Structures are given as structure tokens and as C-alpha cells.
Amino acid sequence: MIDQATVDKIIDSANILEVVSDFVTLRKRGVNYVGLCPFHDEKTPSFSVSPSKGICKCFSCGKGGSAVHFIMEHEQLSYYEALKYLAKKYNIEIEERELSDEEKQIKSDRESMLIVNSFAQEYFSNILFQHSEGRSVGLAYFHERGFRDDIIHKFALGYSLEQRDALAIEAKKRGYKEEYLLKTGLCLEGQNGYISDRFRGRVIFPVFSLSGKVLAFGGRVLRKSDKLAKYVNSPESEVYHKSNVLYGIYQAKQSIVKNDNCFLVEGYTDVLSMHQAGVENVVASSGTSLTPGQIRLIHRFTNNITVIYDGDAAGIKASLRGIDLILKEGMNIKVVLLPDGDDPDSFAKKQSASSFTEYIKNHEVDFIRFKTNLLLDSAGNDPIKRAELISDIVQSIAIIPDTIVRSVYTKECSRLMEISEEVLLREINKIKLSQLQNGTPPNKKTLSETSADKQNSQEEGTQNDDTETLMETQGVPQGVLQEKRVPSPLDPFEKTLVRYMIRYGFHDLFSEINEETGETETWKVIPYILTDLRNDEIEFQHPLYKKVIAEINHIFDQEGEHLTRYFLAHPDEEISRLAVDLVSEKYQLSKIHTKFQTIESEEEKLADLIPRALFELKDAITSLNIKHIREEIKKTAKEKNPERTTQLMSELNGLYALKAALAKQLGERIVSPK
Known part of the structure; x- marks a missing residue:
């Protein structure tokens, strides 16, 4: 493991402009540099590099980060591999911590x-x-x-x-x-x-x-x-470990990211021929059955897989299990059947990159249409075999994590198989309930997201309505199923305060006289925010923001820009990407706006902005509490519990008074409830 001193040295030495310029042509725009994003196709530059902040960011697809994270994304390396890459670039000797004898032996054997x-x-x-x-x-x-x-x-x-x-x-x-x-x-x-x-x-x-x-x-x-x-x-x-390895992934990884799709074939020569034809986003399972580990490896780079089959019907039927595994991972899957007598190797030899891509585009189908067409041939008009076919397809639909995608496939199956959608839904819910009762955890929802969507979902949370659907149709008690975090109305207010702390850390906020000592004390951003939250016993609810607060408490002695750099280079990718988003500035004022007037910067207004942000969070918490108590009052009224109702009304009046006081601080007009 690389010791922290060496990590700091690497991060200090890595010039974001130099690192990005190795891969992207940049031109100066104001204090920053812009170029075409290396992570997606675009004609207008939206990829910005800020030398002063040491970060880069694409304002179209959302990818970017520090020099370390840029290399991680572009070269598809782990955090420590990216550090070693930069260490080599800047001729920094890697110093790693002392390993135990057992660790040394394992490391020595592997190396x-x-x-x-x-x-x-x-x-x-x-x-x-x-x-x-x-x-x-x-x-x-x-x-x-x-x-x-x-x-x-x-x-x-x-x-x-x-x-x-x-x-x-x-x-x-x-x-x-x-x-x-x-x-x-x-x-x-x-x-x-x-x-x-x-x-x-x-x-x-x-x-x-x-x-x-x-x-x-x-x-x-x-x-x-x-x-x-x-x-x-x-x-x-x-x-x-063959179950976690794919042939060609090293040569294909950048092309997979750029095309946001991966072609999956069977053999070594299939991969070689497709590369020779100019199609590089291709990997092979090397003749072995597709495994969850291999699928997750692809999922690191894209949410989309196109499986290419030759005309061997027996071989295709034997490999249908792989389609179910891909669906279970929450990925989007298309299937392409090549002309009779061709496999990916022979077919690619006859094609250019454009003609190959065009064929795929014109012949790819979703898994349900492919599976239906394939199995209907053997089912014929036999009602029993058709019922078995429908059951087989329903089993596949049931394992799809995304409720919306599952619903779309259910409608498609209903249309193709000429069977009631309600019947299919009942069967799907029976399967999911059976999984639950047998101890199989429900699939987590996976959205087909762009990188920007992924970042937003990490910050705002996404809701999985599998639970609601099953509760309505099967009467499963609440708390039985696992749910994803529901976005809270407090999230944007918590995010604002986290942004102030990461961005301005220990900047001076304002000074005041200590009444006990008579001395002038200067409040800085982080101590002021944390003290105010602690005094009112407020804890953040968003898991990611809670992690950041815990980190800030842990490194309380960090100062100024060092704190920003600490979070930008954080090994927890979720935290570092949040930091990049919070310190990035998408828009800059045109020179015409500043030519004839002085524009007050955010930093100069912190003494007003931060107290207001704290009041806004408290106001939002108060509004939530008011909502919850009013709902509780409705319940107690139905239950005819006058003592509890009176107690709740007293609490509600206290909250209304607090709401009015906060509104006064925020300069808002309050209409008293009747």
C-alpha cells in the first residue's frame, strides 16, 4: 500500500493541465482551458480544465475530477494504479508501507x-x-x-x-x-x-x-x-480467475467507454477479426459460460451489451442463461443473429467498421423478441409448449431490477404472446415474492444512466418502487423488502452547506467579541457551521453528506485549499466526485458584465450566505416536522385519542412559532395557519 506521504507528493506534482493534455487538445478560455471531451463524442467543446483548482469536468456528460480521477476514468485503472501511473510520469519513487510476512509472501508469489x-x-x-x-x-x-x-x-x-x-x-x-x-x-x-x-x-x-x-x-x-x-x-x-476475466478487455476498454456499448462474442479470433475490421469495443467469454463476474467487469464501463450469435440454434439455446445473468445485473441487452454460415470471425472479415455497425443497427433486437422468436419455432401450436415458453420468458422478465424496464418488457411480451398483461404481472409478482420468501434478496434498481445521471443519483438518491408494487399486489408487510433511499427535501440544503465547507474550509467568516473574555474571536467557515449544527442537535440525513461531515470532523486541522485538495483526491470515488461537482464552476461572467461595475464574489458574501443557508436548513427541517405532526394528528383524531391530539397540537403550535421566527430571519412573509 502506498504511504500517505507518497500519495501527497504524487497529488502535489500532478499538473492537471499536463495530465489532460496528454490525451486532449486544449485551448485557453479565460482562466481555464477547454477541449473536446474524451469520454463521449461531441463537436462543441464542453470539457473544461481548471489549473487553479486542479480539476477537470465535462459539463455535458459529467465526467471529470482530479488528475488521479481523470487517469482512472480515461485509462480504466483503479485508484492506486492511477497513482502509480502518475508517479511514473513525474519520476516519483513509490514508497509502500511495511507488509507482514504473510502479506509479503502472497505479494511475492503473485508478482x-x-x-x-x-x-x-x-x-x-x-x-x-x-x-x-x-x-x-x-x-x-x-x-x-x-x-x-x-x-x-x-x-x-x-x-x-x-x-x-x-x-x-x-x-x-x-x-x-x-x-x-x-x-x-x-x-x-x-x-x-x-x-x-x-x-x-x-x-x-x-x-x-x-x-x-x-x-x-x-x-x-x-x-x-x-x-x-x-x-x-x-x-x-x-x-x-477465469470467471472474472474477459479476453480482449484490456484492448477494448477505452472503446467500450467511448461507444457506451460492448459487443460480446465467444472466441479469441472473433475479437481479433472485429478489431481488424475497425470495431474495437468487443470482448469474448473465451468459450466458457458467461459468469456474473465477467458481466460486472463489462458493467464497469457501460450499461449496454450487444450479444452476437452465429446461426447455431443449439449453441444459442445453451447460452440463453447468459442473457438472464445480464438482465439480473441490470444491464440493457440487445441480441444480433448473424447470417447462416457466419460467425463473428468470418462475418467481420467481410465488413468495414461502418458496414459492421450498420448491420448491427439494422438487425439487433431486444432479448424478449429474440427469445420469443427462437423458442416459438420449437413450440409451434402446442398450447403446453407455448405455456412453457411464456413461463420461461416471465422468469427472465422477473429478474430485471429496473421496474420501468420490467414493465416495458411485460407489455412487449403481452403483445407478442397474445396474453393478458395482468396475467403476466401476477406471475412476475409471484416469482418475486417467492424469491423473497426463500431468502433471495430482491434485485436492486439499476437505472440506465449517463455519467451525469449517475452523479445526480448519488447526490439526490433514487427510489425503487419494487416494494410498492409488491405490497399493493401481494400484501407484503412494510419493512420486508429492501428499498433504495428516497430523496429527502433536506438534501439540497445539506448539499449547500457541504459545498461551503469543502470549498471555503477555514476562510475567515466574521469576527465578534467574546463577552466573557472581551477578546475578539474570528469565526471560520467549518467551525461556525459545525458548531451551529451541534448547538441545535442537527445531523445530516443524506448518507454521502454524512460521510463528508465525518471526514471533516476527522481532519479538522486541515487548512484552506489543502482541505479542498484532500476531498478532490479522496480514495472514496463517491466523495471525490462530489467534491469535483461542488467546486466546479460551469459559467463565468462575461467581461462585459465586469467592465463597468464591481461584482461581489461569493467568497466576499460568505458572512451573509452561510448563516442564511443554516436558517434555510432549519426552516426545511421545521416544515418537515410540521408535516409529520399534522399527519399524526389526523391519525389520532381517527383513533379518538384526545390526550395525544392535544399534546400534538401543542407541539405543532411551537413549531409554527419557530417557523415564524425563522421566516423573520430569512426575510419571508408568513401566513399564520387558521
Whole structure:
């Protein structure tokens, strides 16, 4: 783990203008710089870089952040990987905390295995191009398949010699231990401790991690043999878990983000051919059944998947489970069936990027239409088989987390299958209730959001109406189902105060004379806000804003811009993105507005703005309390509980008095309730 001193040094050294300029052409506009956003297609620049604040932000799609977060987003790296990227750029030596002996051993094993895999990849690639057998067998095979050398290099393809232990001999000659050749699965141990190469006589497809590390290999045999499997893959290991890895994700990640869509195919050569055709947002499950881990990996970059199938009906039916897993993850799924006799590899070889994309656009269908058309052929007019088909589709619809999407698919199923929508809804709710009773937690709602929508939903919260629907139709008691947070009327007021604290931290607010000591005391922004909230026993309700307040209390001795920088570079991405949003200024006054008059800045008005913001929060809390008590009074009136009603009326009158006092402070006119 990188120690905090090194993290601070990296953040201090990382110049946001230099970092972004490596990827985006910028031009000066006022005190900031603008350019075309690298995260979505646009013709008018909406991506702004502020050197003074050390942040960037796209005011169209909402993406941006500090230099660290820009690299995380653009290169699809983790927080610590992005720190290491910037450390390398600015020649900063990474100093990590002392690890325990057990941690050191695990780290050492993993690093050793990755180093051995890296050596093996370079060895296989070198054999492919430099060795006579590699050129005549391996390279000739790739050329016969129509792959250009640039694609072969891009995916670091290789060849393993027919010699039984060629890799093992070379690795040991270079000083690599047998232990790691065996742990990675590059070699197998036979009788008498003799080790041999796993992939001998095969062309090699390296499998990369998101950050470009070699995790594993796939090998295809070229000679015909009934005794040999066509494909052999690396076994599971400390560095390779096939259920969480996708072939081509390293080469595809930026294109997936840019296109906001991922094509999912089956094999290595499908990916290669599509890249060669100019379609780069493609990954493969490498012949294995699609797993939730692989789907979540794609979900990190997009909410949209297009699954491409060839014409093999039996294979398609066997893989329909993957569609359900994608739906369960809350992703939008389209399905494309290629012409008979074509797979993605052969079809892509006949296409350019534009013609391939055009075909997809014209032939992609939603999962329900695809599944219905596929299964109806086998059901025919048999009512029992049709009922089974409907049941199968209803099972798929029921696992969709988003209530609106689920409703749309229900209507579509009703239309296609000529069955009442009410009947389908009852069946779907039975399935969801059954899941609940069997201890299966209900799916969380996942909106199909742009990046800006994601940020808004984190700040304002989103409501999941699965609970309401089930309660109405099945009579499930409240509290049984898990709900997402309902937005509160207090959220915007809490957000305003958080913004003042993050942005102005320990700026001077105003001075006053201490009546006990007679000395002049200067109030600063954070102590003033926290003290006022504490005096009135007010706690923030929004989970994210509560986390920020807890952080502020924890680092109370931070000062000025250091506090802003602390939150902008916070390892919790939710907090850092909030900070970016709160310190960003979308609009700047035109020079014409300031030429003939002095415009008072927000900083100069803090002494008025912050007390008012606190009064507005208290006023909103009071209004909520009034609403709740009036609702309670209605209940007690129905229950004919005069004592409780009298008590509540007294509380209500006190709140009305408080409301009037707050209105006076805010300069508002109050109409007294009758």
C-alpha cells in the first residue's frame, strides 16, 4: 500500500493541465482551458480544465475530477494504479508501507507469477516472428486466417514450439524458478519431477488484465489429433480467475467507454477479426459460460451489451442463461443473429467498421423478441409448449431490477404472446415474492444512466418502487423488502452547506467579541457551521453528506485549499466526485458584465450566505416536522385519542412559532395557519 506521504507528493506534482493534455487538445478560455471531451463524442467543446483548482469536468456528460480521477476514468485503472501511473510520469519513487510476512509472501508469489507470465508472453511472441518453426507454422497459420501483423502485435500473439520442454529450459536459463512455471500452469510436472510445456505445438493467445498484465494463456493446437484438445487454457491460479476475466478487455476498454456499448462474442479470433475490421469495443467469454463476474467487469464501463450469435440454434439455446445473468445485473441487452454460415470471425472479415455497425443497427433486437422468436419455432401450436415458453420468458422478465424496464418488457411480451398483461404481472409478482420468501434478496434498481445521471443519483438518491408494487399486489408487510433511499427535501440544503465547507474550509467568516473574555474571536467557515449544527442537535440525513461531515470532523486541522485538495483526491470515488461537482464552476461572467461595475464574489458574501443557508436548513427541517405532526394528528383524531391530539397540537403550535421566527430571519412573509 502506498504511504500517505507518497500519495501527497504524487497529488502535489500532478499538473492537471499536463495530465489532460496528454490525451486532449486544449485551448485557453479565460482562466481555464477547454477541449473536446474524451469520454463521449461531441463537436462543441464542453470539457473544461481548471489549473487553479486542479480539476477537470465535462459539463455535458459529467465526467471529470482530479488528475488521479481523470487517469482512472480515461485509462480504466483503479485508484492506486492511477497513482502509480502518475508517479511514473513525474519520476516519483513509490514508497509502500511495511507488509507482514504473510502479506509479503502472497505479494511475492503473485508478482513472481506475473513476471513469469510476462516473460512467457515475450518468449512466445519472439518465437512466432524470429524462430523458423514459429514463422513456418504459427505465423503462417495467423496469416492464413487473414490476420495482419499489426493485429498480431496488438494482441501479443505467439507460438509454442513442438519441443517438449523448450519454454521450461529457456525460463530456467533466465533464472525463473520451476515453482512459478508450475503455479502459473505454463508447465506440467510429470514422473520423476520432469516438467514439460503445457502449450507445446500451439499458437498462443495471451489473456491480459485491465491494466495490461498477462494473467493467463490460451493455446490452439494446429496439428490434427484425436488425443489433443483443440484449445488448452491456463488453469486457475493466484493471478488468474477465469470467471472474472474477459479476453480482449484490456484492448477494448477505452472503446467500450467511448461507444457506451460492448459487443460480446465467444472466441479469441472473433475479437481479433472485429478489431481488424475497425470495431474495437468487443470482448469474448473465451468459450466458457458467461459468469456474473465477467458481466460486472463489462458493467464497469457501460450499461449496454450487444450479444452476437452465429446461426447455431443449439449453441444459442445453451447460452440463453447468459442473457438472464445480464438482465439480473441490470444491464440493457440487445441480441444480433448473424447470417447462416457466419460467425463473428468470418462475418467481420467481410465488413468495414461502418458496414459492421450498420448491420448491427439494422438487425439487433431486444432479448424478449429474440427469445420469443427462437423458442416459438420449437413450440409451434402446442398450447403446453407455448405455456412453457411464456413461463420461461416471465422468469427472465422477473429478474430485471429496473421496474420501468420490467414493465416495458411485460407489455412487449403481452403483445407478442397474445396474453393478458395482468396475467403476466401476477406471475412476475409471484416469482418475486417467492424469491423473497426463500431468502433471495430482491434485485436492486439499476437505472440506465449517463455519467451525469449517475452523479445526480448519488447526490439526490433514487427510489425503487419494487416494494410498492409488491405490497399493493401481494400484501407484503412494510419493512420486508429492501428499498433504495428516497430523496429527502433536506438534501439540497445539506448539499449547500457541504459545498461551503469543502470549498471555503477555514476562510475567515466574521469576527465578534467574546463577552466573557472581551477578546475578539474570528469565526471560520467549518467551525461556525459545525458548531451551529451541534448547538441545535442537527445531523445530516443524506448518507454521502454524512460521510463528508465525518471526514471533516476527522481532519479538522486541515487548512484552506489543502482541505479542498484532500476531498478532490479522496480514495472514496463517491466523495471525490462530489467534491469535483461542488467546486466546479460551469459559467463565468462575461467581461462585459465586469467592465463597468464591481461584482461581489461569493467568497466576499460568505458572512451573509452561510448563516442564511443554516436558517434555510432549519426552516426545511421545521416544515418537515410540521408535516409529520399534522399527519399524526389526523391519525389520532381517527383513533379518538384526545390526550395525544392535544399534546400534538401543542407541539405543532411551537413549531409554527419557530417557523415564524425563522421566516423573520430569512426575510419571508408568513401566513399564520387558521
